[in-house]
Amino acid sequence: MNEQTINHLPGGSPCPAVSPQLSLDIVAVYSKNCSKDISISQWHNKKMREVLKLEKVKMPNRPAMLFPTILVGADVNGRPNYCTVGACGVVNLEPMLYVSLKETHYTTTGIKENGCFSVNLPSPDLAEKTDFCGVVSGKITDKSELFTPFYDESGKAPMIRECPINMLCRVTQTITLSDFVMVLGEIVAVYADKKGLTAGQIDPVKMNPMVMMYPSYFELGKVAGTVFKDGNEYKKTLDIGQLNNWQ
Numbered sequence: 001m002n003e004q005t006i007n008h009l010p011g012g013s014p015c016p017a018v019s020p021q022l023s024l025d026i027v028a029v030y031s032k033n034c035s036k037d038i039s040i041s042q043w044h045n046k047k048m049r050e051v052l053k054l055e056k057v058k059m060p061n062r063p064a065m066l067f068p069t070i071l072v073g074a075d076v077n078g079r080p081n082y083c084t085v086g087a088c089g090v091v092n093l094e095p096m097l098y099v100s101l102k103e104t105h106y107t108t109t110g111i112k113e114n115g116c117f118s119v120n121l122p123s124p125d126l127a128e129k130t131d132f133c134g135v136v137s138g139k140i141t142d143k144s145e146l147f148t149p150f151y152d153e154s155g156k157a158p159m160i161r162e163c164p165i166n167m168l169c170r171v172t173q174t175i176t177l178s179d180f181v182m183v184l185g186e187i188v189a190v191y192a193d194k195k196g197l198t199a200g201q202i203d204p205v206k207m208n209p210m211v212m213m214y215p216s217y218f219e220l221g222k223v224a225g226t227v228f229k230d231g232n233e234y235k236k237t238l239d240i241g242q243l244n245n246w247q
């Protein structure tokens with residue numbers, strides 16, 4: 001195994017195109033298969049030393065990750081109510097999503113009452129009201145006047161006009177998980193602010209939804225890459241066949 005082979009990995013491109021993780025993978029494969037006959041480039045050695053210097057600290061077993069920030073809407077006793085939810089997400093490629101709500105929330109009562117709920121994506125200008133909906137219960141304080149609701153004929157749940165994206169969901173399944181209920185909903189209607197579209201498609205930068213990672217809410221910020229494009233371009237720089245042969 002020689003230096004040329006290593007340089008050949010990223011399709012002959014200079015070594016800095018290789019990610020630190022890939023460098024480690026390569027080194028691991030070399031070490032496993034070619035224990036003695038190895039000459040690793042200086043660049044790889046340097047990069048590996050840098051990566052190994054990154055200190056890791058073991059943290060408590062909690063979801064250390066991003067949460068979408070959404071407002072779930074439901075009519076309760078004939079009035080709109082909204083609550084902030086971070087435990088929500090995509091389930092599969094069907095028009096379906098889930099929200100995980102405390103059984104005792106006022107919103108949960110409304111979802112059970114109507115079999116419907118809305119998912120609204122607030123933009124950063126609504127951060128204060130969004131947080132308010134997450135600290136105050138409709139059981140005690142009427143939150144119905146906080147936003148301007150609108151409805152779609154396919155289900156009885158209030159959507160928030162001030163939020164750039166709204167989805168109306170019909171409950172398909174509920175799963176009780178300790179004192180939470182995971183509500184799976186079929187998306188039956190989607191609305192988007194016209195000014196947030198580019199060529200008829202939802203433009204995430206224009207829509208600017210918020211994400212939450214404790215203890216802060218964040219804006220999306222700048223584009224970091226392009227889905228299904230960057231990976232494919234990187235793939236082209238690798239001799240995947242050779243990598244596979246080694247494994």
Ligand SMILES: Cc1cc2nc3c(=O)[nH]c(=O)nc-3n(C[C@H](O)[C@H](O)[C@H](O)COP(=O)(O)O)c2cc1C
Pocket residue numbers: 081082083084085086087088100101102104105106107108131133134135136137138139212
């Ligand atoms: C950022 C944030 C995220 C939250 N995520 C959830 C969640 O995923 N599930 C949940 O049950 N409650 C969540 N909460 C708490 C509820 O929003 C809060 O208890 C709310 O007051 C319930 O309102 P309601 O009783 O009117 O339905 C969250 C609160 C905040 C501030």
